[in-house]
Amino acid sequence: MKKERYILIVLSFIFTFVLAACSGGDSESTSSDSSKEQSGESKEQVLHLTDSAEIPTMDSSMTIDALAAQWLGSTKDGLYRLGKNGEPEPGIAKKHDVSDDGLTWTFHLREDAVWSNGDPVTAHDFVFAWQRAIDPDTGSEYGPYMMDGVIKNAESISQGDKSVDQLGVKAVDDYTFEVQLEKPIPYFESMTTFGTFLPMNKKFVEEKGEQYAMDADKLLANGPFKMTEWNHGEGWTLEKNPDYWDADKVKLDKINVKVVKDTASAVNLYETDETDRVNLSSEFVDEYRSSDEFKVEEEPTVFFLKMNQKNKLLSNLNARKAVQMVIDRQSMADVILNNGSLPIGGYVPGNFVKHPETDKDFREINGKLVEYDLDKAQELWSKAKEETGVDTVELRYLGGDTEVAKNLDAYIKDQLEQLDGLSIKVESVPFKVRLERDSKMDYDIENYGWGPDYIDPNTFLNLWVTDGGNNKTGYSNEEYDQLIKKAGSELAQKPVERFETFLKAEKKLVQDDAVIAPLYQRAKAQLWKPYVKGVTANPMGPDYTYKYAYIEGNE
Incomplete structure (x- = not known):
């Protein structure tokens, strides 16, 4: 995505999560507010996660790693998104039609989806994002990788032989998005969940310029969560997006992520009830194998x-x-x-x-x-x-x-x-x-x-x-x-x-x-706190779906 892409690319993510994307490794851990738990009060709907590395960028045109794929999938909805069973479920698209020859896909978009700045999410946002990803001037690796030979004229555009406005995408109207394929793609619905195909708000992207998607205030969300803090090299925070079209289904209020590179530190956080899930390296597996909280995924x-x-x-x-x-x-x-x-x-x-x-x-x-x-x-x-x-x-x-x-x-x-x-x-x-x-x-x-x-x-x-x-x-x-x-x-x-x-x-x-x-x-050999519920592990794209996650006891 992604592997993973989403790219599930680096070994540094073997146990300390990213992807994905897939792809590639994860060291993410989740936790409730430990002070609440120790005082006997009900747990807040807050997860504290650890990850092994800094997010390179949250620009969906430029990401090639599973770490970014995870958090793009948590903050944005594409046409479809990965649901409870790791299968595509409606996102911004309510449904779609496919022509008899399999070459024309028409997506009918919901009209109640908005960006976190209040702008409506429209078919024009998909046209802009897909054209941007395939534009040679953008320098995207995944745009050509995902679109060449799939979307009409993509390969010619990525090679500089045609202009981006000839890409086989069109906003029929604000809420109807049409895609022309080069050939029938039986798994195309699955592809639309991938980060490269996420929409972008053109006005916002152009306003932020080269700084787009490099900090929390340089981002827009249209998904279950929005990034509110991003301390580079240290961690980031996501909060429930109150303007999300399906916000009633989202139970978590906040996800805190801290960069932790070594397993011993992550295990210590788990043992002190500051994280709810930890991925174990080999020296810890035998120690915890008999625990009821031990899982292999x-x-x-x-x-x-x-x-x-x-x-x-x-x-x-x-x-x-x-x-x-x-x-x-x-x-x-x-x-x-x-x-x-x-x-x-x-x-x-x-x-x-x-x-x-x-x-x-x-x-x-x-x-x-x-x-x-x-x-x-x-x-x-x-x-x-x-x-x-x-x-x-x-x-x-x-x-x-x-x-x-x-x-x-x-x-x-x-x-x-x-x-x-x-x-x-x-x-x-x-x-x-x-x-x-x-x-x-x-x-x-x-x-x-x-x-x-x-x-x-x-x-x-x-x-x-x-x-x-x-x-x-x-x-x-x-x-x-x-x-x-x-x-x-x-x-x-x-x-x-x-x-x-x-x-x-x-x-x-x-x-x-x-x-x-x-x-x-x-x-992944993992320890899970039993009160973390509703987290889905995905076979592609974001390693996990948190949209339906919750802390049992305060759901």
Whole structure:
């Protein structure tokens, strides 16, 4: 979103929440007002959350991370939003119609939705936001990623060949929004819940200019909550939006979020009843496993190593395959993570999508495309060094700066350095810096995570097309590009053939071309206070929905 996007991108969010977006990791914890609880009074409808990093930006055109996706999803409604079961439910759109050919979607908007400054939310707000996201001058990564090949003329616009006013979106009137697609998209309703497709108030955005969405007073909300404070590097506060069209369903009055990077501090907050949920790193799991408050939540989010093929040695296929094979994923999951996360030998997660005819899980069908084999890894590594003329090499490894991220990165460093002549320089940086460096391909190996932006294999596999906005590895393969293109065009309405094309694409990506080294499918070991109710974990976009959350005892 998002993975996650919403991007469920960084390891720093493994246990200290973001996404999402998905995607990517979460260390969020929730709590009631502890002084009220200790005095025996009923609990206020206030949650105190912790997160592991600062929000880079709340500009929905510019966000690429699960952390921002979480709070955009809490403060804004799109056409549809994720509901109680993680399924799309009406947001600003009351309903929609689809033409017989599947190319024209007409959304009928509610007339009682307003922005937090009192302006009505109209179809023009969607037109402006979608055009802004695809405009090359905006510099959005997710605009082209989500819209190219989906919304009519999006790709031509993102490449500078057509003007933004030719995007296939139109305000028929203030409360009727029409979208023209390039081809039938069976999961398009699901896509409309994603952050890139959220509306924007044009007058407000242009008034704030470059400062838009960088502080609480530079934001507008049209969703369940609005951001009232944002202390950069420390935390932020959301309050119930009294002008929200569905405010009667929102029970929480406030959500306070504090940035806490290490698990021990978060656990201490939980033990002192200052947080109601905490994600546990491996050293705490065994201690709390027998607790009635202990839970394990599996997610469709995968972590893997990206390998920069601009690097001389990593441009070699045998070198990349050696990296894939040298890591003992089972020990990593059992000992280092120890939180329910599963070793994965492929890229598309398990329990995410099933074959439309046989109902078998995608991961079950394709199985393990990569296995741990130290001897084979050494053999391939030796061949790679011979083929490239490299004998010894130091590779820069881009990782997160949280305690959990550093522990896991240290394990992976030790695993990689089993390869003869290889030394790894771990560069642990804050989340925002990781995003910037990934965008510039300023790394050799990067620990990276991805969560779905919608429920379809395409949300994982189309990352790796040539010059894709989230590729950032230098990988380009015409055969792979054609597989993804075929699945999205001529097979769009042939579900069985389309699914099997995605199976082939994953094998090409992981097994044949070794573009990434799969690591694990994320799960979170958590402690929950039993009086926190109504929080929904989502398979895509924002990791959690808080619209229906409440503190039991004062609901």
